[in-house]
Amino acid sequence: MKVKVVIYILFLTFYSCSSQSINESDLTFKNNLWYSNNSLFSGEVYQIVRKEKKILGKLNKGIKEDFWIEFGSLIWREGIYIEGNKNGNWNGFYVDSTKAFSGDYNNGLKVGIWNGWNKEGKLIYKGEYIEGKKNNRWVYYYENGQVSDSGEYKNDLMKGNWKYYFENGSLMKEGAYNSNGQEISKWSYYNTDGTLKEEKEFEVKE
Numbered sequence: 001m002k003v004k005v006v007i008y009i010l011f012l013t014f015y016s017c018s019s020q021s022i023n024e025s026d027l028t029f030k031n032n033l034w035y036s037n038n039s040l041f042s043g044e045v046y047q048i049v050r051k052e053k054k055i056l057g058k059l060n061k062g063i064k065e066d067f068w069i070e071f072g073s074l075i076w077r078e079g080i081y082i083e084g085n086k087n088g089n090w091n092g093f094y095v096d097s098t099k100a101f102s103g104d105y106n107n108g109l110k111v112g113i114w115n116g117w118n119k120e121g122k123l124i125y126k127g128e129y130i131e132g133k134k135n136n137r138w139v140y141y142y143e144n145g146q147v148s149d150s151g152e153y154k155n156d157l158m159k160g161n162w163k164y165y166f167e168n169g170s171l172m173k174e175g176a177y178n179s180n181g182q183e184i185s186k187w188s189y190y191n192t193d194g195t196l197k198e199e200k201e202f203e204v205k206e
Helices: 002-018
Strands: 021-023 028-030 033-036 043-049 052-060 063-071 075-082 085-094 099-106 109-117 123-130 133-141 147-154 157-165 171-177 183-190 196-202
Touching (some): 075 099
Parallel strands (some): 021 043
Antiparallel strands (some): 028 033, 052 063, 123 133, 133 147, 147 157, 171 183, 183 196
8 A cells, every 4th residue: 555655646746747837037047958946947838928828838857849939029939949959940920920030940050041021021031041051142121122132141251242222222332242251342332313323442352
């Protein structure tokens, strides 16, 4: 009989520990791990949003796992964690649930094509990440849908020819960047009516 009682108590202890729930504000984040009272926390994490309890996700020994919702000051995002790293498709939303961005992660690093939208649902950027860094062609847009600027990146640095535009669609300036992201050679600047305003030469060593 005593053995059964001991087993039952152990079961209740394990169940209560595994089903713990805590407010995110009561957790401490250090060394990439989440703690409660100096102990690695395992269980459900929630946050009070507009007086409502919102389940954010779960922690396993201080590490985020499975589906999570994360709230920022302007945007909230959702996606999957595997062993504490973001993986797969993640999406961000404005307060009114209009989509703000969408893209993929691989072991915590952004990869593939990412898109961003304004609150009206218009595209504001599109480009590719490789191992967490901007690479290849990126395009940015004004709120009215016109292209703002476009060009290529290599490991987060602008490279090659870039063009910048006014909101009316006319060319503002154009020129090139070297492998260090510095302006080089001749840059041309234009007025809003498309006429040439001035030209500048940049002499920067590679």
